Amino acid sequence: MLGTMSEQRRRRTGYRKLAIAVASVAVGLCQFARGWVAIDLRASSATGSAVIVNPQEVSGARVGDRITVDLVAHISDTDNDPSNDGFISGIGSIVSSGDPYFNALGTLRGSNVSPFDGAGSSRGLQVDLDGDGDLDVGGTDPNESAHYFAVRASTAPQAVLGNGLVIGTATFDVTGVTSAIAQTTLRFLPRSSGSFLWQEQGVFKAWPQGTGIHAGDVYWGQSVDVVQVTPEPTAVAMLGAVATFASALRPRRRDH
Numbered sequence: 418m419l420g421t422m423s424e425q426r427r428r429r430t431g432y433r434k435l436a437i438a439v440a441s442v443a444v445g446l447c448q449f450a451r452g453w454v455a456i457d458l459r460a461s462s463a464t465g466s467a468v469i470v471n472p473q474e475v476s477g478a479r480v481g482d483r484i485t486v487d488l489v490a491h492i493s494d495t496d497n498d499p500s501n502d503g504f505i506s507g508i509g510s511i512v513s514s515g516d517p518y519f520n521a522l523g524t525l526r527g528s529n530v531s532p533f534d535g536a537g538s539s540r541g542l543q544v545d546l547d548g549d550g551d552l553d554v555g556g557t558d559p560n561e562s563a564h565y566f567a568v569r570a571s572t573a574p575q576a577v578l579g580n581g582l583v584i585g586t587a588t589f590d591v592t593g594v595t596s597a598i599a600q601t602t603l604r605f606l607p608r609s610s611g612s613f614l615w616q617e618q619g620v621f622k623a624w625p626q627g628t629g630i631h632a633g634d635v636y637w638g639q640s641v642d643v644v645q646v647t648p649e650p651t652a653v654a655m656l657g658a659v660a661t662f663a664s665a666l667r668p669r670r671r672d673h
């Protein structure tokens with residue numbers, strides 16, 4: 418039922434007021450929502466005896482195994498619409514860190530991937546950033562940008578649209594352990610001075626804030642735990658003995 422002319426006019430006025438109120442709230446949110454980007458590490462493949470339990474955990478790694486991880490840019494996406502989000506550039510270090518007494522050591526190496534391999538991208542230097550004797554990727558002097566792992570979209574200053582974008586990869590070659598059971602955590606650490614540039618809800622965001630660009634926040638994302646178990650020689654002998662014993666008990670197939 419449409420109602421009288423005056424009723425319709427009253428209803429339209431009400432709708433307009435409601436629309437203005439909604440728009441005001443939306444504008445308010447746009448002004449104050451900083452938005453964020455987090456760089457996750459996710460295990461994508463493993464060689465040898467290493468097994469990917471889930472993207473955040475690899476178990477059974479031995480010396481000589483290689484674990485490959487993706488660096489994934491995850492954006493806040495406050496409107497639940499990934500088509501208006503995107504990534505442009507970021508910089509930081511990739512480190513493996515563990516308890517000195519239960520540490521799984523390994524060599525990290527970064528790689529740039531298309532389309533985040535534009536001018537200014539860098540695979541970073543291989544240096545021991547945490548002093549545990551193995552090689553990480555990145556730098557300690559924020560002024561030496563070339564030392565860090567850096568990505569920049571080949572479409573910059575336009576963002577590569579999408580959320581959960583793979584912006585780089587890294588490999589971790591297991592080289593040793595400090596204990597029979599050892600573990601290390603691989604993670605991306607944003608450079609302390611920035612700089613990151615991305616798009617969220619169609620708006621450019623930067624950390625630290627750029628001229629004429631909205632400020633956003635950058636977080637460590639999810640890490641990857643690599644667990645290594647090296648059986649002690651006595652344990653290996655025990656396992657062998659158990660296997661022999663089990664084999665002796667196994668029913669034999671009778672040959673015809």
Ligand SMILES: [Ca+2]
Pocket residue numbers: 494495496497498499500501502617618619
């Ligand atoms: Ca969005």
Ligand SMILES: [Ca+2]
Pocket residue numbers: 513544545546547548549550551552553
């Ligand atoms: Ca190290």
